[in-house]
Amino acid sequence: MIVIEDLMVKLGSFTLQVDYLEVRDKEYFVVMGPSGVGKTVFLRTLIGFIKPLKGKIIVNGRDITNEPPENRGFALVPQDYALWPHMTVYENIAYGLKARGLDSQVIREKVEWIAGILEITDILDRYPNQISGGQQQRVALARALVVEPQLVLLDEPLANLDPRLRFKARSFLRELHMKLGFTAIHVTHNIVEALYLGDRIAYMEEGVIKHISTPIEFIKSPWSKPYLDEIEPILGMLSDNR
Amino acid sequence: MLRLLKAKHGFSIIASIAASLLILFLFIPLVALFALANIGVLSEAWISDPVLAREAWLALIRTIQASLLSSFILLLVGIPTAYLFARKSFSLKTLIESIVNVPLMIPHAVAGIMVLVAYSRRGLLGFLTSGLGLAVDDSFWGIVAAMMFVSAPIAIDTIRVAIESIDPVLEMVARSLGASQFRVFMTITLPLSLRGIATGFILSWARSISEVGAILIVAYYPKTINVLVMEWFNTYGLSYAVALSIPLVLMSIALFIAVRLVLRK
Numbered sequence: 001m002i003v004i005e006d007l008m009v010k011l012g013s014f015t016l017q018v019d020y021l022e023v024r025d026k027e028y029f030v031v032m033g034p035s036g037v038g039k040t041v042f043l044r045t046l047i048g049f050i051k052p053l054k055g056k057i058i059v060n061g062r063d064i065t066n067e068p069p070e071n072r073g074f075a076l077v078p079q080d081y082a083l084w085p086h087m088t089v090y091e092n093i094a095y096g097l098k099a100r101g102l103d104s105q106v107i108r109e110k111v112e113w114i115a116g117i118l119e120i121t122d123i124l125d126r127y128p129n130q131i132s133g134g135q136q137q138r139v140a141l142a143r144a145l146v147v148e149p150q151l152v153l154l155d156e157p158l159a160n161l162d163p164r165l166r167f168k169a170r171s172f173l174r175e176l177h178m179k180l181g182f183t184a185i186h187v188t189h190n191i192v193e194a195l196y197l198g199d200r201i202a203y204m205e206e207g208v209i210k211h212i213s214t215p216i217e218f219i220k221s222p223w224s225k226p227y228l229d230e231i232e233p234i235l236g237m238l239s240d241n242r
Numbered sequence: 243m244l245r246l247l248k249a250k251h252g253f254s255i256i257a258s259i260a261a262s263l264l265i266l267f268l269f270i271p272l273v274a275l276f277a278l279a280n281i282g283v284l285s286e287a288w289i290s291d292p293v294l295a296r297e298a299w300l301a302l303i304r305t306i307q308a309s310l311l312s313s314f315i316l317l318l319v320g321i322p323t324a325y326l327f328a329r330k331s332f333s334l335k336t337l338i339e340s341i342v343n344v345p346l347m348i349p350h351a352v353a354g355i356m357v358l359v360a361y362s363r364r365g366l367l368g369f370l371t372s373g374l375g376l377a378v379d380d381s382f383w384g385i386v387a388a389m390m391f392v393s394a395p396i397a398i399d400t401i402r403v404a405i406e407s408i409d410p411v412l413e414m415v416a417r418s419l420g421a422s423q424f425r426v427f428m429t430i431t432l433p434l435s436l437r438g439i440a441t442g443f444i445l446s447w448a449r450s451i452s453e454v455g456a457i458l459i460v461a462y463y464p465k466t467i468n469v470l471v472m473e474w475f476n477t478y479g480l481s482y483a484v485a486l487s488i489p490l491v492l493m494s495i496a497l498f499i500a501v502r503l504v505l506r507k
Contacts (some may be wrong), residue, residue, distance in 0.1 A: 047418050069417040076418040082411045086433050095429075096419030147419055 001025055002151055002183065007055030009038075009045050009207075016041050016207040018055070023151070026181040028174075030198030031209075032188055038207040039187035043153050046185065047074050059150055070099070075144035079156040081136045083128035089115075089139050090124040096147035114146040117179065134165050141173075145182060154186040158193055170196055191227040192234055195219070272491065279488055280481050287474075287485040297470065298486060305466040308382060309450035312389035316397040316446050321439060324401035325427065329410070346395045354459025357384070357391050362460075384461030389450035397446035404438020405431060440504045448497045451490070 002023040009016040016038045023029045031039050044050045046057060048069035057065045064072050075096065083092050090111060097107045115121045118138045123131050131139070137157060144152050157173075158166045174197055177184065188194055194201050195215040203211040203223045211223045218224055219231055246252045287294050326332075327339060345353050361371045362379040371377045378384035408431060416426040432439075454468035462469060467490060475483035 044414075047414070049414055049417075068423075069414070070420050070422055072418075074418055076415050078411045078415060080409075080411070082409065082415045084412060084416075084430060084434075095416065095421070099416075099419060099421040099425060143415075143419070153418070 001060060002185075003056075003058040004046075005056045005058070007045065007057070008053045009041060009050055010053050011041060011050070014038065014041070014207060016045065018042070018209055021202065021209065021212070023183060023185060026183055028177050028184045028186065028197055028199045029202070030186045030188060030194040030200070031202045031204055032191060032194035032198075033204035035189050037204050039189075039204055040155055041207070042204070043076070043155050043185070043187055046151075047076055047153055048072055073150040075147055075149035075152050077140045077144045077152065077154045077157050079159050081128075081140035081157075081160070083136055083139055083143075085128050088125055088127055089120065089131065092128070092139055093124075093143045093146050096143065100147065110146050111142075114142045117176070118142045118145075133161055134169060137161065137169055138172075141176065145176075145180060148182075150183065152182050152184045154184060156188055157186070158188070158190070166193075173197060191224075191230050195231065195234065275484060275487060275491060278481070278484050280485070283481045284485045284488065287482060288489075294482075297465070298467070301465045301467040301470040302489065304382070304385070304464055305451060305468065308385040308466065309389055309447055312386045312393065312450045313397070313443050313447040315386070316390055316394055317439065317443055320394065320397040320442065320446075321401055321432075324398050324442075325405055325431065327398070328402045328405035329413075342398055343395045345392050350392060350453065350455025351459055353392050354388055354456035357387050357456060357460050361387055378460050380461050380463045382461075382464060385457055385464070385466055388456035388460045389453050392453050392456055393446040393449035396449050397442045400442035400445055401435065401439050404435040404442070407438070408434045437504060441501055444497055444501045444504065448494060448501075451493065451497075 002021075004018050004021040006020070007016070007018040031042060033039055041050060045052055048064075048067065052065065055065065056063055059073065083089075084095070087095070093111045093114065094107050097110055102110075111124070112121065115124055118141060120135060120138050120142060123135055123139075128136060128139070137160075140157070158169050161169055170193060177197075186193075186197060195218065198215055200212060200214055201218045202209045203218070211218070211221055213221060219235070224231060246256060287298050289295055323342075327335070327342075348356075357378060358365060360366050361377070362368055362384075363372050363377045365371070365378075368377065371383075376383045378387045412434070413426050413430055416430050417423070421429070452468070454466075454472065457466055457469060458472070465473070467486060471483050471486045471490075474486055
Protein backbone atom coordinates (compact mmCIF):
# COMPACT_ATOMS: atom_id res chain seq x y z
CA MET A 1 0.00 0.00 0.00
CA ILE A 2 1.23 3.50 -0.85
CA VAL A 3 0.44 6.26 1.64
CA ILE A 4 1.10 9.93 0.98
CA GLU A 5 0.85 12.22 3.98
CA ASP A 6 0.90 16.00 4.13
CA LEU A 7 2.96 16.29 0.94
CA MET A 8 3.90 19.78 -0.17
CA VAL A 9 5.94 20.81 -3.20
CA LYS A 10 6.76 24.36 -4.20
CA LEU A 11 8.00 25.20 -7.69
CA GLY A 12 8.16 28.96 -8.17
CA SER A 13 4.65 30.25 -7.58
CA PHE A 14 3.09 26.79 -7.99
CA THR A 15 2.24 24.71 -4.92
CA LEU A 16 1.24 21.06 -4.83
CA GLN A 17 -0.49 19.97 -1.65
CA VAL A 18 -1.71 16.43 -0.95
CA ASP A 19 -3.00 16.08 2.61
CA TYR A 20 -3.62 12.35 2.57
CA LEU A 21 -3.79 9.76 -0.16
CA GLU A 22 -3.84 6.00 0.01
CA VAL A 23 -3.32 3.73 -3.00
CA ARG A 24 -4.21 0.13 -2.24
CA ASP A 25 -2.33 -2.91 -3.43
CA LYS A 26 -3.17 -3.83 -7.03
CA GLU A 27 -5.33 -0.77 -7.35
CA TYR A 28 -5.44 1.19 -10.61
CA PHE A 29 -5.59 4.73 -9.30
CA VAL A 30 -6.14 7.61 -11.70
CA VAL A 31 -5.27 11.23 -11.00
CA MET A 32 -7.37 13.32 -13.34
CA GLY A 33 -7.48 17.04 -13.96
CA PRO A 34 -7.03 19.70 -16.62
CA SER A 35 -3.57 20.33 -18.07
CA GLY A 36 -1.19 22.32 -15.87
CA VAL A 37 -2.76 21.49 -12.49
CA GLY A 38 0.32 19.64 -11.23
CA LYS A 39 -0.29 16.01 -12.18
CA THR A 40 3.18 15.51 -13.64
CA VAL A 41 4.76 17.35 -10.70
CA PHE A 42 2.91 14.93 -8.43
CA LEU A 43 4.30 11.92 -10.33
CA ARG A 44 7.83 13.29 -10.44
CA THR A 45 7.68 13.93 -6.70
CA LEU A 46 6.55 10.37 -6.06
CA ILE A 47 9.33 8.97 -8.20
CA GLY A 48 11.96 11.14 -6.51
CA PHE A 49 12.90 13.75 -9.09
CA ILE A 50 11.31 16.63 -7.23
CA LYS A 51 12.08 17.05 -3.56
CA PRO A 52 9.03 17.87 -1.45
CA LEU A 53 9.14 20.75 0.99
CA LYS A 54 7.46 18.52 3.56
CA GLY A 55 5.44 15.35 3.87
CA LYS A 56 5.94 11.61 3.64
CA ILE A 57 5.68 8.92 1.00
CA ILE A 58 5.30 5.50 2.62
CA VAL A 59 5.41 2.23 0.70
CA ASN A 60 4.31 -0.85 2.62
CA GLY A 61 5.28 0.83 5.88
CA ARG A 62 8.68 2.06 4.63
CA ASP A 63 9.26 5.81 4.43
CA ILE A 64 10.87 6.41 1.03
CA THR A 65 10.53 10.21 0.95
CA ASN A 66 14.28 10.77 0.95
CA GLU A 67 15.29 7.68 -1.03
CA PRO A 68 16.87 8.24 -4.48
CA PRO A 69 14.63 7.24 -7.43
CA GLU A 70 16.50 3.96 -8.01
CA ASN A 71 15.75 2.71 -4.49
CA ARG A 72 12.01 3.38 -4.47
CA GLY A 73 10.90 0.29 -6.38
CA PHE A 74 8.70 2.34 -8.74
CA ALA A 75 8.71 2.38 -12.52
CA LEU A 76 7.80 5.28 -14.80
CA VAL A 77 5.95 5.13 -18.12
CA PRO A 78 6.14 8.67 -19.53
CA GLN A 79 3.87 10.29 -22.05
CA ASP A 80 6.24 9.94 -25.01
CA TYR A 81 7.42 6.51 -23.74
CA ALA A 82 11.07 7.66 -23.65
CA LEU A 83 12.43 4.49 -25.20
CA TRP A 84 16.21 4.63 -25.51
CA PRO A 85 16.89 5.03 -29.22
CA HIS A 86 20.34 3.43 -29.14
CA MET A 87 19.04 0.17 -27.65
CA THR A 88 16.92 -2.56 -29.22
CA VAL A 89 13.48 -3.35 -27.81
CA TYR A 90 15.04 -6.30 -25.97
CA GLU A 91 17.75 -4.09 -24.44
CA ASN A 92 15.17 -1.49 -23.45
CA ILE A 93 13.09 -4.08 -21.60
CA ALA A 94 16.12 -5.79 -20.06
CA TYR A 95 17.61 -2.53 -18.76
CA GLY A 96 15.97 -2.49 -15.33
CA LEU A 97 16.74 -6.17 -14.81
CA LYS A 98 20.41 -5.61 -15.68
CA ALA A 99 20.50 -2.67 -13.25
CA ARG A 100 19.34 -5.10 -10.58
CA GLY A 101 22.28 -7.37 -11.43
CA LEU A 102 20.19 -10.37 -12.49
CA ASP A 103 21.72 -13.29 -14.33
CA SER A 104 21.49 -13.03 -18.15
CA GLN A 105 19.48 -16.27 -18.40
CA VAL A 106 16.94 -14.97 -15.87
CA ILE A 107 16.82 -11.66 -17.75
CA ARG A 108 16.11 -13.46 -21.02
CA GLU A 109 13.31 -15.52 -19.44
CA LYS A 110 11.69 -12.47 -17.86
CA VAL A 111 11.93 -10.38 -21.04
CA GLU A 112 10.40 -13.19 -23.09
CA TRP A 113 7.65 -13.64 -20.49
CA ILE A 114 6.60 -9.97 -20.51
CA ALA A 115 7.07 -9.67 -24.29
CA GLY A 116 4.70 -12.63 -24.66
CA ILE A 117 2.06 -11.00 -22.47
CA LEU A 118 2.36 -7.69 -24.32
CA GLU A 119 2.50 -9.42 -27.72
CA ILE A 120 5.77 -7.83 -28.79
CA THR A 121 7.94 -10.96 -29.07
CA ASP A 122 8.44 -10.44 -32.81
CA ILE A 123 9.94 -6.95 -32.45
CA LEU A 124 12.50 -7.63 -29.72
CA ASP A 125 15.48 -7.13 -32.03
CA ARG A 126 14.19 -3.89 -33.56
CA TYR A 127 15.10 -0.35 -32.57
CA PRO A 128 12.44 2.07 -31.29
CA ASN A 129 12.44 4.06 -34.53
CA GLN A 130 11.54 0.87 -36.43
CA ILE A 131 8.27 0.22 -34.56
CA SER A 132 4.85 1.90 -34.49
CA GLY A 133 3.53 4.25 -31.78
CA GLY A 134 1.29 1.53 -30.38
CA GLN A 135 4.21 -0.91 -30.21
CA GLN A 136 6.36 1.74 -28.54
CA GLN A 137 3.71 2.12 -25.86
CA ARG A 138 3.70 -1.64 -25.23
CA VAL A 139 7.50 -1.68 -25.02
CA ALA A 140 7.40 1.14 -22.45
CA LEU A 141 4.83 -0.82 -20.44
CA ALA A 142 6.90 -4.02 -20.75
CA ARG A 143 10.03 -2.19 -19.62
CA ALA A 144 8.23 -0.93 -16.52
CA LEU A 145 6.33 -4.11 -15.66
CA VAL A 146 9.19 -6.58 -16.17
CA VAL A 147 10.94 -5.31 -13.02
CA GLU A 148 7.76 -6.07 -11.05
CA PRO A 149 7.70 -2.66 -9.37
CA GLN A 150 5.75 -1.86 -6.23
CA LEU A 151 4.11 0.97 -8.15
CA VAL A 152 3.83 1.79 -11.85
CA LEU A 153 3.54 5.50 -12.57
CA LEU A 154 1.91 6.25 -15.90
CA ASP A 155 2.12 9.84 -17.14
CA GLU A 156 -0.54 10.36 -19.83
CA PRO A 157 0.52 7.12 -21.52
CA LEU A 158 -2.26 7.21 -24.12
CA ALA A 159 -1.97 10.88 -25.06
CA ASN A 160 0.42 10.31 -27.96
CA LEU A 161 -1.78 7.75 -29.72
CA ASP A 162 -4.33 8.59 -32.39
CA PRO A 163 -7.99 8.21 -31.26
CA ARG A 164 -8.52 4.74 -32.79
CA LEU A 165 -5.33 3.34 -31.28
CA ARG A 166 -6.07 5.05 -27.98
CA PHE A 167 -9.34 3.18 -27.64
CA LYS A 168 -7.58 -0.14 -28.32
CA ALA A 169 -4.69 0.69 -25.98
CA ARG A 170 -7.10 1.64 -23.21
CA SER A 171 -8.81 -1.76 -23.37
CA PHE A 172 -5.43 -3.43 -23.54
CA LEU A 173 -4.19 -1.55 -20.48
CA ARG A 174 -7.27 -2.60 -18.54
CA GLU A 175 -6.88 -6.25 -19.52
CA LEU A 176 -3.19 -6.09 -18.66
CA HIS A 177 -3.96 -4.73 -15.22
CA MET A 178 -6.53 -7.45 -14.61
CA LYS A 179 -4.04 -10.10 -15.76
CA LEU A 180 -0.95 -8.89 -13.86
CA GLY A 181 -2.58 -7.05 -10.97
CA PHE A 182 0.05 -4.35 -10.56
CA THR A 183 -0.46 -1.22 -8.46
CA ALA A 184 -0.64 1.88 -10.66
CA ILE A 185 -1.03 5.61 -10.49
CA HIS A 186 -2.08 6.91 -13.88
CA VAL A 187 -2.30 10.64 -14.51
CA THR A 188 -4.42 12.00 -17.32
CA HIS A 189 -6.47 14.98 -18.39
CA ASN A 190 -8.87 12.66 -20.26
CA ILE A 191 -12.06 11.95 -18.32
CA VAL A 192 -13.03 8.95 -20.47
CA GLU A 193 -9.64 7.34 -19.84
CA ALA A 194 -9.98 8.02 -16.10
CA LEU A 195 -13.49 6.57 -15.84
CA TYR A 196 -12.68 3.54 -17.97
CA LEU A 197 -9.40 2.59 -16.31
CA GLY A 198 -9.57 3.80 -12.73
CA ASP A 199 -10.62 1.69 -9.77
CA ARG A 200 -10.70 5.08 -8.08
CA ILE A 201 -10.24 8.59 -9.40
CA ALA A 202 -8.66 11.58 -7.72
CA TYR A 203 -9.69 14.89 -9.23
CA MET A 204 -6.93 17.51 -9.07
CA GLU A 205 -7.15 21.25 -9.53
CA GLU A 206 -4.46 23.88 -8.89
CA GLY A 207 -2.18 21.40 -7.19
CA VAL A 208 -4.80 20.13 -4.75
CA ILE A 209 -6.78 16.87 -4.81
CA LYS A 210 -10.39 18.04 -4.56
CA HIS A 211 -12.22 14.74 -4.68
CA ILE A 212 -11.51 10.97 -4.53
CA SER A 213 -14.08 8.34 -5.44
CA THR A 214 -14.96 5.42 -7.65
CA PRO A 215 -15.79 6.32 -11.28
CA ILE A 216 -19.55 5.93 -10.71
CA GLU A 217 -19.44 8.16 -7.64
CA PHE A 218 -17.34 10.66 -9.59
CA ILE A 219 -19.99 10.88 -12.30
CA LYS A 220 -22.60 11.64 -9.62
CA SER A 221 -20.38 14.28 -8.00
CA PRO A 222 -20.44 17.99 -8.94
CA TRP A 223 -16.82 17.65 -10.17
CA SER A 224 -18.01 15.76 -13.24
CA LYS A 225 -20.24 18.65 -14.45
CA PRO A 226 -17.69 20.23 -16.81
CA TYR A 227 -17.21 16.84 -18.46
CA LEU A 228 -20.84 15.72 -18.93
CA ASP A 229 -20.67 15.95 -22.73
CA GLU A 230 -17.73 13.57 -22.76
CA ILE A 231 -19.16 11.22 -20.12
CA GLU A 232 -22.67 10.66 -21.58
CA PRO A 233 -21.61 8.58 -24.62
CA ILE A 234 -19.69 6.10 -22.43
CA LEU A 235 -22.15 5.69 -19.54
CA GLY A 236 -23.44 2.38 -20.87
CA MET A 237 -19.93 1.05 -21.40
CA LEU A 238 -19.01 1.93 -17.81
CA SER A 239 -21.95 0.12 -16.27
CA ASP A 240 -21.15 -2.92 -18.47
CA ASN A 241 -17.59 -2.93 -17.20
CA ARG A 242 -18.30 -2.68 -13.52
CA MET B 243 16.80 46.13 -53.89
CA LEU B 244 13.25 46.01 -52.46
CA ARG B 245 11.93 44.98 -55.87
CA LEU B 246 14.49 42.18 -56.04
CA LEU B 247 13.50 40.98 -52.55
CA LYS B 248 9.85 40.77 -53.58
CA ALA B 249 10.61 38.97 -56.85
CA LYS B 250 10.39 35.18 -57.12
CA HIS B 251 13.61 33.71 -55.69
CA GLY B 252 14.66 37.30 -54.86
CA PHE B 253 15.68 36.52 -51.31
CA SER B 254 17.61 33.42 -52.42
CA ILE B 255 19.51 35.49 -54.96
CA ILE B 256 20.47 38.13 -52.36
CA ALA B 257 21.46 35.45 -49.83
CA SER B 258 23.59 33.74 -52.48
CA ILE B 259 25.36 37.00 -53.32
CA ALA B 260 26.08 37.69 -49.63
CA ALA B 261 27.31 34.13 -49.10
CA SER B 262 29.50 34.27 -52.20
CA LEU B 263 31.15 37.49 -51.00
CA LEU B 264 31.88 36.03 -47.57
CA ILE B 265 33.09 32.70 -48.92
CA LEU B 266 35.38 34.51 -51.37
CA PHE B 267 36.73 36.68 -48.54
CA LEU B 268 37.67 33.52 -46.63
CA PHE B 269 38.73 31.50 -49.64
CA ILE B 270 41.04 34.02 -51.35
CA PRO B 271 43.68 34.05 -48.53
CA LEU B 272 43.70 30.26 -48.70
CA VAL B 273 44.31 30.34 -52.44
CA ALA B 274 46.90 33.09 -51.97
CA LEU B 275 48.77 31.02 -49.41
CA PHE B 276 48.99 28.03 -51.73
CA ALA B 277 49.78 30.29 -54.72
CA LEU B 278 52.63 31.87 -52.82
CA ALA B 279 54.09 28.53 -51.77
CA ASN B 280 57.49 27.94 -53.28
CA ILE B 281 58.11 24.26 -53.88
CA GLY B 282 61.84 24.73 -53.36
CA VAL B 283 61.39 26.44 -49.99
CA LEU B 284 58.68 23.95 -49.02
CA SER B 285 61.02 21.07 -49.73
CA GLU B 286 63.89 22.83 -47.92
CA ALA B 287 61.74 23.50 -44.86
CA TRP B 288 60.32 20.00 -44.55
CA ILE B 289 62.80 17.64 -46.28
CA SER B 290 66.10 18.74 -47.80
CA ASP B 291 67.61 21.08 -45.19
CA PRO B 292 68.34 18.79 -42.22
CA VAL B 293 68.46 21.61 -39.65
CA LEU B 294 65.28 23.37 -40.81
CA ALA B 295 63.40 20.12 -41.46
CA ARG B 296 64.29 18.74 -38.03
CA GLU B 297 63.11 21.94 -36.36
CA ALA B 298 59.90 22.00 -38.42
CA TRP B 299 59.03 18.33 -37.85
CA LEU B 300 59.81 18.48 -34.13
CA ALA B 301 57.63 21.57 -33.75
CA LEU B 302 54.78 20.00 -35.75
CA ILE B 303 54.90 16.73 -33.80
CA ARG B 304 55.09 18.63 -30.50
CA THR B 305 52.06 20.71 -31.51
CA ILE B 306 50.06 17.60 -32.39
CA GLN B 307 51.10 15.82 -29.19
CA ALA B 308 50.33 18.78 -26.94
CA SER B 309 47.02 19.56 -28.66
CA LEU B 310 45.88 15.92 -28.52
CA LEU B 311 46.87 15.65 -24.87
CA SER B 312 45.10 18.92 -24.07
CA SER B 313 41.94 17.74 -25.84
CA PHE B 314 41.99 14.33 -24.12
CA ILE B 315 42.40 15.92 -20.68
CA LEU B 316 39.58 18.30 -21.55
CA LEU B 317 37.40 15.34 -22.48
CA LEU B 318 38.10 13.65 -19.15
CA VAL B 319 37.28 16.68 -17.03
CA GLY B 320 35.06 18.48 -19.54
CA ILE B 321 32.39 15.77 -19.86
CA PRO B 322 31.54 15.74 -16.11
CA THR B 323 31.69 19.56 -16.06
CA ALA B 324 29.37 19.82 -19.07
CA TYR B 325 27.04 17.27 -17.43
CA LEU B 326 26.83 19.34 -14.25
CA PHE B 327 26.18 22.53 -16.20
CA ALA B 328 23.53 20.82 -18.34
CA ARG B 329 21.68 18.90 -15.66
CA LYS B 330 22.21 20.39 -12.21
CA SER B 331 21.25 23.60 -10.49
CA PHE B 332 23.66 24.93 -7.91
CA SER B 333 24.48 28.22 -6.27
CA LEU B 334 26.66 30.62 -8.27
CA LYS B 335 26.09 28.49 -11.40
CA THR B 336 25.72 31.53 -13.69
CA LEU B 337 28.88 33.09 -12.31
CA ILE B 338 30.87 29.86 -12.68
CA GLU B 339 29.60 29.37 -16.24
CA SER B 340 30.64 32.92 -17.09
CA ILE B 341 34.11 32.37 -15.64
CA VAL B 342 34.51 29.18 -17.69
CA ASN B 343 33.79 31.25 -20.81
CA VAL B 344 36.31 33.99 -19.96
CA PRO B 345 39.07 32.51 -22.19
CA LEU B 346 36.76 32.98 -25.19
CA MET B 347 36.61 36.72 -24.66
CA ILE B 348 40.04 37.83 -23.52
CA PRO B 349 43.05 38.46 -25.79
CA HIS B 350 45.11 35.29 -25.95
CA ALA B 351 48.26 37.03 -24.76
CA VAL B 352 46.31 37.90 -21.61
CA ALA B 353 45.23 34.26 -21.34
CA GLY B 354 48.91 33.34 -21.48
CA ILE B 355 49.76 35.80 -18.73
CA MET B 356 46.97 34.39 -16.56
CA VAL B 357 48.26 30.83 -17.00
CA LEU B 358 51.79 32.02 -16.28
CA VAL B 359 50.97 33.87 -13.06
CA ALA B 360 48.95 30.92 -11.83
CA TYR B 361 50.99 27.84 -12.73
CA SER B 362 54.60 28.93 -13.44
CA ARG B 363 57.37 28.22 -10.92
CA ARG B 364 56.86 31.65 -9.37
CA GLY B 365 53.09 31.62 -9.89
CA LEU B 366 50.30 31.31 -7.39
CA LEU B 367 50.34 27.50 -7.50
CA GLY B 368 54.00 27.29 -8.51
CA PHE B 369 54.90 25.25 -5.41
CA LEU B 370 52.41 22.60 -6.53
CA THR B 371 53.16 22.53 -10.27
CA SER B 372 56.93 22.55 -9.59
CA GLY B 373 56.57 19.76 -7.05
CA LEU B 374 54.66 17.63 -9.56
CA GLY B 375 57.07 18.47 -12.40
CA LEU B 376 54.26 20.31 -14.21
CA ALA B 377 55.52 23.91 -14.02
CA VAL B 378 54.35 25.68 -17.16
CA ASP B 379 57.15 28.15 -17.88
CA ASP B 380 58.98 27.13 -21.03
CA SER B 381 57.93 23.50 -20.80
CA PHE B 382 55.81 21.05 -22.75
CA TRP B 383 53.24 21.27 -19.93
CA GLY B 384 53.08 25.01 -20.49
CA ILE B 385 52.00 24.42 -24.08
CA VAL B 386 49.38 21.91 -22.91
CA ALA B 387 48.13 24.29 -20.19
CA ALA B 388 47.88 27.25 -22.57
CA MET B 389 46.03 25.11 -25.13
CA MET B 390 43.66 23.76 -22.46
CA PHE B 391 42.96 27.22 -21.11
CA VAL B 392 41.89 28.68 -24.45
CA SER B 393 39.99 25.64 -25.74
CA ALA B 394 38.17 24.55 -22.55
CA PRO B 395 35.10 26.75 -23.15
CA ILE B 396 34.66 25.32 -26.66
CA ALA B 397 34.87 21.70 -25.41
CA ILE B 398 32.58 22.29 -22.44
CA ASP B 399 29.96 24.29 -24.33
CA THR B 400 29.79 21.84 -27.24
CA ILE B 401 29.40 18.83 -24.95
CA ARG B 402 26.95 20.69 -22.74
CA VAL B 403 24.70 21.48 -25.71
CA ALA B 404 24.81 17.80 -26.70
CA ILE B 405 23.78 16.69 -23.20
CA GLU B 406 21.07 19.36 -22.97
CA SER B 407 19.58 18.08 -26.20
CA ILE B 408 18.87 14.69 -24.57
CA ASP B 409 15.38 14.57 -23.07
CA PRO B 410 15.91 14.29 -19.28
CA VAL B 411 12.90 11.93 -19.15
CA LEU B 412 15.12 9.29 -20.84
CA GLU B 413 17.37 9.48 -17.77
CA MET B 414 14.45 9.66 -15.32
CA VAL B 415 12.97 6.41 -16.64
CA ALA B 416 16.32 4.65 -16.25
CA ARG B 417 16.67 5.90 -12.67
CA SER B 418 13.13 4.79 -11.86
CA LEU B 419 13.98 1.30 -13.11
CA GLY B 420 16.73 0.96 -10.54
CA ALA B 421 19.82 2.35 -12.30
CA SER B 422 22.19 4.54 -10.28
CA GLN B 423 23.07 8.03 -11.48
CA PHE B 424 26.47 6.79 -12.68
CA ARG B 425 24.96 3.85 -14.55
CA VAL B 426 22.43 6.15 -16.22
CA PHE B 427 25.25 8.49 -17.22
CA MET B 428 27.33 5.66 -18.70
CA THR B 429 24.50 3.80 -20.46
CA ILE B 430 22.11 6.58 -21.51
CA THR B 431 23.64 10.06 -21.37
CA LEU B 432 27.10 9.22 -22.69
CA PRO B 433 26.09 7.08 -25.68
CA LEU B 434 23.40 9.56 -26.70
CA SER B 435 25.78 12.51 -26.55
CA LEU B 436 28.72 10.79 -28.28
CA ARG B 437 28.36 12.83 -31.46
CA GLY B 438 28.49 16.07 -29.48
CA ILE B 439 31.43 14.80 -27.47
CA ALA B 440 33.30 13.87 -30.65
CA THR B 441 32.54 17.31 -32.10
CA GLY B 442 33.69 18.97 -28.86
CA PHE B 443 36.90 16.99 -29.00
CA ILE B 444 37.63 17.89 -32.62
CA LEU B 445 36.76 21.57 -32.13
CA SER B 446 38.89 21.89 -29.00
CA TRP B 447 41.71 20.06 -30.77
CA ALA B 448 41.44 22.46 -33.71
CA ARG B 449 41.43 25.42 -31.33
CA SER B 450 44.50 24.06 -29.53
CA ILE B 451 46.42 23.53 -32.75
CA SER B 452 45.71 27.10 -33.83
CA GLU B 453 46.77 28.70 -30.53
CA VAL B 454 49.81 30.94 -30.55
CA GLY B 455 49.27 34.06 -28.39
CA ALA B 456 49.03 32.30 -25.06
CA ILE B 457 51.81 29.83 -25.93
CA LEU B 458 54.17 32.67 -26.85
CA ILE B 459 53.82 34.05 -23.32
CA VAL B 460 53.82 30.78 -21.39
CA ALA B 461 56.20 28.54 -23.28
CA TYR B 462 58.14 30.01 -26.19
CA TYR B 463 60.35 26.96 -25.79
CA PRO B 464 60.00 24.12 -26.65
CA LYS B 465 58.68 25.57 -29.89
CA THR B 466 55.33 24.65 -31.38
CA ILE B 467 54.73 24.99 -35.09
CA ASN B 468 52.80 28.25 -34.60
CA VAL B 469 55.63 29.84 -32.67
CA LEU B 470 58.02 28.62 -35.34
CA VAL B 471 55.89 30.19 -38.11
CA MET B 472 56.28 33.56 -36.35
CA GLU B 473 59.97 33.02 -35.76
CA TRP B 474 60.70 32.03 -39.38
CA PHE B 475 58.60 34.94 -40.64
CA ASN B 476 60.76 37.32 -38.63
CA THR B 477 64.06 35.55 -39.38
CA TYR B 478 63.81 34.10 -42.92
CA GLY B 479 60.86 35.97 -44.44
CA LEU B 480 57.41 35.30 -45.79
CA SER B 481 58.15 32.31 -48.06
CA TYR B 482 59.50 30.24 -45.16
CA ALA B 483 56.54 31.13 -42.96
CA VAL B 484 54.21 30.10 -45.81
CA ALA B 485 56.07 26.80 -46.21
CA LEU B 486 55.49 26.05 -42.53
CA SER B 487 51.87 27.16 -42.65
CA ILE B 488 50.70 24.92 -45.46
CA PRO B 489 50.57 21.63 -43.47
CA LEU B 490 48.72 23.49 -40.69
CA VAL B 491 46.08 24.76 -43.09
CA LEU B 492 45.67 21.30 -44.63
CA MET B 493 45.34 19.81 -41.16
CA SER B 494 42.66 22.30 -40.15
CA ILE B 495 40.71 21.62 -43.36
CA ALA B 496 40.90 17.89 -42.60
CA LEU B 497 39.72 18.48 -39.02
CA PHE B 498 36.69 20.47 -40.12
CA ILE B 499 35.80 17.90 -42.75
CA ALA B 500 35.94 15.38 -39.88
CA VAL B 501 33.55 17.56 -37.82
CA ARG B 502 31.10 17.71 -40.72
CA LEU B 503 31.29 13.93 -41.19
CA VAL B 504 30.71 13.33 -37.47
CA LEU B 505 27.73 15.69 -37.47
CA ARG B 506 26.26 14.16 -40.60
CA LYS B 507 26.27 10.58 -39.21
